Amino acid sequence: IESQIPLESREIWKKFARKDIKTKEDFEKDFVNHVETSLARSMYNCDNLAAYQASSLAIRDKLIIKWNQTQQTQTMLDQKRVYYMSFEFLMGRAMDNAMINTGLRTPIKESVSELGFSLEDLIEEEPDISIGNGGLGRLAACYLDSFATLNYAAWGYGIRYEYGIFSQKIVNGYQVEYPDYWLTYSNPWEIVRTEIQYPVDFYGYVEEVPVYEGATEKKKVWVGGERVLALAYDFPVPGYGADANVNNLRLWSARPTHEFDFAKFNSGEYQNSVEAQQRAESITAVLYPNDNFDAGKELRLKQQYFWVAASLHDIIRRFKKSKRPWREFPDQVAIQLNDTHPTLCIPELQRVLVDLEGLSWDEAWKIVVRTVGYTNHTVMQEALEKWPLTIFQKLLPRHLEIIYDINFYFLQSVSKKFPGDNNLMTSVSIIEESNPKQVKMANLAVIGSHYVNGVAALHSDLIKLTIFKDLVKVFGGDKFGNVTNGITPRRWLKQANPKLAELISSKLGGDEYLSDLNLLKNLEKYLEDKEFKSKWQEVKTFNKTRLSKLVKDLTGYEIDPTFLFDIQVKRIHEYKRQQMNIFGVIYRYLQLKSCSPEERKKFQPKVSIFAGKAAPGYYMAKRIIKLINNVSQVLNNDPETREYLQCVFIPDYNVSKAEIIIPASDISEHISTAGTEASGTSNMKFVLNAGLLIGTLDGATVEIAREIGEENVFLFGHLSENVDKVRASHLFDVKLPSSLETVFQAIDGDVFGDSHEFKPLLDSIRHHSDFYIVSDDFNSYLEAQRLIDETFKGDHDIWIRKCITSVANMGFFSSDRAVEEYAEMIWNIEPLSK
Ligand code: 475
Known part of the structure; x- marks a missing residue:
């Protein structure tokens, strides 16, 4: 890979390259170092919070070393990459997960104790990263874990909401919402990339300009009316296994541009011009707290475009470095839409290719469709995103024109195939002729992608019979399929249930099942093993007691395990x-x-x-x-x-x-x-x-x-x-x-x-x-x-046998299996060779 460092200087770089944490001593040294310098504290004023932060920084250092290696390898190999576009990521806590995935939990636990703290207490200091609502956001987090574990070159792109899902208190039996300010104490898990900032425009108008200077032929371009900056924050995502990759979750934060509004400034409206600038930050201020419901708010569309424009800019910049022709874009890039929230990727990519890069409409459209895949997560009408044309037109005038053109060409092909079928045309159209007229994002997502999947077999069958029935008629059934969801056993077994994980390991002879969940099948051999079954019961009782304590703390009620x-x-x-x-x-x-x-x-x-x-x-x-x-x-x-x-x-x-x-x-x-x-x-x-x-x-x-x-x-x-x-x-x-x-x-x-x-x-x-x-x-x-x-x-033996048999047959529901299906069926990528 290219470097600006002169050859003769590189020896020093190599000599002092940051060493990995391998031993307890390595960790302890880093811990004290972070307490004293990064946090400017000492052993005389290091509380649990500071100790949590120092531990996290030490572990993060380790991840970053691996992160750098992973990214360098990916750049060098220049293989196809996946970009998982999700408006939500419900990551939960990072520190415990990082220790488990890197295999360092046991030595760090000892170190922390030698340093005078309890690891469990430090874990409790960490706020959850709760920038999601529910299933869809947690699914994205599980998939990131599997991408890294399975060695795929795959990044997540999302929004760094200042406020995640609200925190809930119960007052007199009612839910009361409070802001979730997860960034109160500086967040040790994020790395701000001040060098990665892109301008994103909104509003404005469409202009016709000569295709090149002096030409008579004209083309349309968008002149934005308001500009903000998208600033990148990176979150390392460690795979499971001592030598596993560390992938990236890139989240965008909105900032004002540095250009002052001089017209206002000069006429004495200093205050107004600063206020307009500050409005920028409201774009990434808060996550919309609706699950499975579309509220259709303008600010949400603004969030979506902000995120899509910044992510595509980043993806395209990376692609351009390889100096390949545009037609190879889909061989290098797969973009997966986690529901319709990022559907603007479709018109935005088309706009960049046609308006800015000068490709023909047809060339561009082929690239768009080959690049994009769409995952649907709900059939419920009230959850399907629709944007009133009025909002759309004002915020994204050029994109609306492009959507009209996409729709025009699409409906033309439909009417050729099904002449006179007006009901069909109405149903598959991207524009709903209601009052007010609306853009149907799910239709746009289907039309602009090469594959559409549901998230469980029944659901994937249902979408073909209900919301996409007519689109199936047009495209044929082969464009639609299923990838049943999965969960990561690293967080949802090893991290959540260490006692059960340990019992299983003792029988299966190690932790291999955590990266090959079908191995659980071997548990069936112990259905008659009395000692095993009694330990199994002990684990359940332990977990019920652990929950009873939480219930007592949070509600005052005492429940009996x-x-x-x-x-x-x-x-x-x-x-x-x-x-x-x-x-x-x-x-x-x-x-x-x-x-x-x-x-x-x-x-x-x-x-x-x-x-x-x-x-x-x-x-x-x-x-x-x-x-x-x-x-x-x-x-x-x-x-x-x-x-x-x-x-x-x-x-x-x-x-x-x-x-x-x-x-x-x-x-x-x-x-x-x-x-x-x-x-x-x-x-x-x-x-x-x-x-x-x-x-x-x-x-x-x-x-x-x-x-x-x-x-x-x-x-x-x-x-x-x-x-x-x-x-x-x-x-x-x-x-x-x-x-x-x-x-x-x-x-x-x-x-x-x-x-x-x-x-x-x-x-x-x-x-x-x-x-x-x-x-x-x-x-x-x-x-x-x-x-x-x-x-x-x-x-009770019958009950326990049911439980053991059930666990033994859960291999299919690993997110590793799900992600492999996406890779093979939709993205056409293979894991990077290590
Ligand atoms: C399903 N969220 C679960 C899970 O596939 C499924 C929609 C619109 C606006 C805001 N949030 C949403 C969802 O639709 C959602 O979370 N869907 C869920 O996705 C993962 O397991 O059945 O309800």
């Missing part, structure tokens, strides 16, 4: 049906109340555990949280029943809490209305951590049942193909089963506080056609719960 732990943690959403779960809890409570103390003893003691955030503007979801909290208060204070049934809502669910909560489940709930949850990924995490599922046949739960055996999953409810019919039957009347009727009567009778608060929740079922078919699935849900009690109370 001998109870059955029934857990539902995910974003609060009507389609995920936390309301059905809490109605089930109420039903159980009423049953307990109505029987004698003797009869009560027959009940399996159980605690229902909930956690999750509601979008701040989502009224119904917030009512569900309130109901869960009111029910908790009644149940946990009822001396007649609390030995048999409790309920808790853990506030501020995030990745690091998930790592404590998930390993503690006996049962977890994945009970969405069939056909609504694209995949789900916590279902995979729970099973991998030796818990069983209660669930509908939705998303990846279908495939989990296939892999681990249907007899090991408590399935219930209507099938996806019948949901429409069931819904149609609600048109005139919703019939409540008597079980649900009883529950509603108790709520209406103020047993759980002022019933007015919950009326909208009940009315949406009994009076407003029960869109999520709670009334239809409720009895079948209760029946599945009954079966769980029976199985759990019965021969």
